[in-house]
Amino acid sequence: xxxxxxxxxxxxxxxxxxLSWGGERVPEYANDLGPETIDVSSYPPEMQESYKLLxxxxxxxxxxxxxxxxxLTDAKDWAxxxxxxxxxxxxxxxxxxxxxxxxxxxxxxxSYDSQVRKTGPNALSWEKHRLSxxxxxxxxxxxxxxxxxxxxxxxxxxxx
Amino acid sequence: xxxxxxxFAIAITGFSAVSLxxxxxxIPAALTYAPEVPPAVARxxxxxxxxxxxxxxxxxxxxxxxxxxxxxxxxxxxGHVPGPFIRVRVGDTLEVNLKNPKANSMDHNIDLHAVTGxxxxxxxxxxxxxxxxxxxFKLLNPGLYVYHCAAPPVTEHIANGMYGLILVExxxxxxxxxxxxxxxxxxxxxxxxFGEEGxxxxxxxxxxxxxxxxxxxxxxxxxxxxxxTLKAKTGEKVRVFFGNGGPNLVSSWHIIGEIFDSVYREGxxxxxxxxxxxxxxxxxxxxxxxxxxxxxxxxxxxDHSIFRIEKGAMGILxxxxxxxxxxxxxxx
Numbered sequence: 058x059x060x061x062x063x064x065x066x067x068x069x070x071x072x073x074x075x076l077s078w079g080g081e082r083v084p085e086y087a088n089d090l091g092p093e094t095i096d097v098s099s100y101p102p103e104m105q106e107s108y109k110l111l112x113x114x115x116x117x118x119x120x121x122x123x124x125x126x127x128x129l130t131d132a133k134d135w136a137x138x139x140x141x142x143x144x145x146x147x148x149x150x151x152x153x154x155x156x157x158x159x160x161x162x163x164x165x166x167x168s169y170d171s172q173v174r175k176t177g178p179n180a181l182s183w184e185k186h187r188l189s190x191x192x193x194x195x196x197x198x199x200x201x202x203x204x205x206x207x208x209x210x211x212x213x214x215x216x217x
Numbered sequence: 218x219x220x221x222x223x224x225f226a227i228a229i230t231g232f233s234a235v236s237l238x239x240x241x242x243x244i245p246a247a248l249t250y251a252p253e254v255p256p257a258v259a260r261x262x263x264x265x266x267x268x269x270x271x272x273x274x275x276x277x278x279x280x281x282x283x284x285x286x287x288x289x290x291x292x293x294x295x296g297h298v299p300g301p302f303i304r305v306r307v308g309d310t311l312e313v314n315l316k317n318p319k320a321n322s323m324d325h326n327i328d329l330h331a332v333t334g335x336x337x338x339x340x341x342x343x344x345x346x347x348x349x350x351x352x353x354f355k356l357l358n359p360g361l362y363v364y365h366c367a368a369p370p371v372t373e374h375i376a377n378g379m380y381g382l383i384l385v386e387x388x389x390x391x392x393x394x395x396x397x398x399x400x401x402x403x404x405x406x407x408x409x410x411f412g413e414e415g416x417x418x419x420x421x422x423x424x425x426x427x428x429x430x431x432x433x434x435x436x437x438x439x440x441x442x443x444x445x446t447l448k449a450k451t452g453e454k455v456r457v458f459f460g461n462g463g464p465n466l467v468s469s470w471h472i473i474g475e476i477f478d479s480v481y482r483e484g485x486x487x488x489x490x491x492x493x494x495x496x497x498x499x500x501x502x503x504x505x506x507x508x509x510x511x512x513x514x515x516x517x518x519x520d521h522s523i524f525r526i527e528k529g530a531m532g533i534l535x536x537x538x539x540x541x542x543x544x545x546x547x548x549x
Contacts, residue, residue, distance in 0.1 A: 136283050140412035143439070144527045146473065146517040154515070154533070156443050161283045 083201045085119070087194035091126030091186070095174070107166035110159055117153045118145065124167060126190055130175045132168035139164045243267050243312060248301035251435040252447060254397040254458060255304040258386050263308035265353070270294050270301075271316045272325040272366070272379070279405060279431060280438035280529070282414045289405060289417050291436070292323070292366065292377035298436030299401040299462060300364070300381030307359040307385050312351065313338065319347035325374065326350075328367035330501065331383050333357050339367035359387040361484030361503040363460050372464060376406060376424050378436060380462035382503055387486050394507060395453035400441070402470070402498070402520060402530060403462035404429035411528060427465040432520060432530040441518060441532025449510055451538025456507045463500025469521040470504065471495040472534065474514065481505035495521050512545045513538040 084090060097108045112121055129135055143160050145152035155163070175183040195202040246268045247255040273296045280287035294300030305311060311332070317325050324345050328337035332354040335341075342350045365371075366379035382401065406424040407417035411431060423430065434441050441447055449455050461468045471494065479489035480496050484503040498504045513536050520530040540546075 136414065137410065137412045140280070140282075141527060144529065144531060146519060146526055146531055147515055147533070154442070157281050157439070164283045 083198050084194075086123055086127075086205065087190040087202075088123045088126035088128075089120055090193050090197075091122045091190050093120055093122045093125070095125055095170070097170075100169070100173070104166050104169050107162040108170075111163050111166055114153050114155055114159060114163065115142070118142075125170075126187070128187055129167075130171040132164070132171075135164055135167045135171070139167070241265060245269075246303055246305065248295070248303060249399065250295075250297045250301055251299055251399040251401060252441065252445075254302055254399045257390055258304060258306040260306060263306060263310070265310045265312055266305050267312040267314065268301075268303055269314050269316070270327065271296075271318065272321060273318065274321050274323065276416060278437060279407075279417065279433070280412065282412070285414050287412065287414055287417060287438075289407070290377070290419075292325070292374055292379050294327075294366075294379060294381055298378035298380075299399075299403070299460065300379070302381065302399045302458070303364075303383040305356060305383070305385055307356055307388055309356050309385075311354045311356055311383075313342060313354070314349060314351045315342045315344055316349040317344040317346050321346045323374070324368045325366050325379065326368045327364055329354065329362065329364040329383055331356055331358065331360065331362035331364070331385050336367060337364075343368060356385045359385045359486050361385075361458055361460070361481070361486065361505050363462065363501050363503055365462065365501070372424065373419065373421075375462060375464040376404070376419060378403070378405075378462075380460070382458055382460045384458060391456070391486065391505075392507070394456040396449050397456045397458065398447055399458050399460075400434050400518065400532070401436075401460040401462055402432065402434055402468045403436070404464065404466055405431040405433065407431070424464065429466065429528060432466065432525045432528040434518065434530065434532045438529035439531070441534075445532075447518075447532065447534040449534060449536050451510050451513055451536055451541070454507060454509050455534075456505060458503065458505055459498055460503040461498040461500050465500060466520075466522075466525075467500060468498040468530075469495050470498050470506075471519055471521040472506075472508075473517040473519060474512075475508050475510075475516050475534075477506040477508050479507040510536050510538070512536070512541050 097105050111124060115121055115124055129138060139160050143155045147154045243265045246266045249255045273293045275291055275293060275296060276288050277291045278286050279289040291298050313327060315327055324343055326339045326343040328339040330337055332338045338352055338354055341352045344350045361382060361384050364381055364383050366374035368374055406420045407430040408420040409417055431438060459470055477493040479491055480493040481489045482504060496504050516534040516536060518532040519526055
């Protein structure tokens, strides 16, 4: 009985999830399908603070998943990306004004986090995670996948 | 005898006239740098107003960054981009002294759009490095005008930051306002993309193709944000002197959430138009906008050719004051 109830719950979740993707808008990036949070308890306190900032500022315009599951790893790429985000006007009170110091903190966090989670000993597991997101995106949104990633040689590039 | 007395009288008169001319009062211009504006001209009569300008080629910040920032070798008037705001009165004689220090690599000059005569003054103000030139110009037409360097190649001198605004007030002055700001839009063309840190170099091909890397207010990305945010209060009337140094693009200047009560289009101070949402400001021209502030909040200055905000064309006017639910309120 319990097992059957559990199956119904999972099925309902699945239906709701597909309805929400189908009825609303298609996620912009494969990143958006991944987790919205990460465990930063082992990070230095300064990075934990910056993570809070990322969660507060970035989610005003898009899910934190977009940054967390991004293929970007290089500090230089992150700098270019964040500077672009800084140039969103705060006209409808949705896009936050990201001050230079906030932007710098978010940049430091994303550069640090990329090194920890996406390179070195974690490079393989990260690669696997990233590919699974791309695979799921291709299956669920083939047209958008083609538009977003189809032109890139390895089908993995995120346009900056 | 009578003949000698007559000649003596002429000589005395001539001497007096020369003395009067040499004793002529020359007033130093009060110069300010963006976003500050000098006070209105209080004089009721024309005067000779002297402006001292020094050309300077210097490395400055085009965009603050996370490490060293984006730097650029600006060519400037008095070390600033834009150059100083010059405020004079119609009928004044502008005496411009232009020094070009030896350390510079280029000849420089000044073409003031407010000046009547060849090159707007450029033809007689072209010091080589280590030289200086002085010239006088009678200002015949009131208005808000751009000035810029026109030394060859003029394209590069403007692209590197040599421009500013000169206001020639009408005899009766401009209507009184509570605050005035000086804002100037311009583009920069670099070989590396937007936000790249370190010293950037000028990209002549991008400039020729009119594809700027940066479009900024007052010479730097976010110069009117963070600590540079413009500030005012509700109940105040504000005037913005908005110039466009170009070198290429026409600005669709707009303030999100405001309607310009009066706009003196293209800097013509003779007759404003009213209730303007967005005003076109051509490269090498200017506009004066006046507006009352009723509702508190942040008002974003943009070039409404809107993708340009991503290249830097954005600033904020922060307005403090009590809420005005009679004008602006959320229902649900």
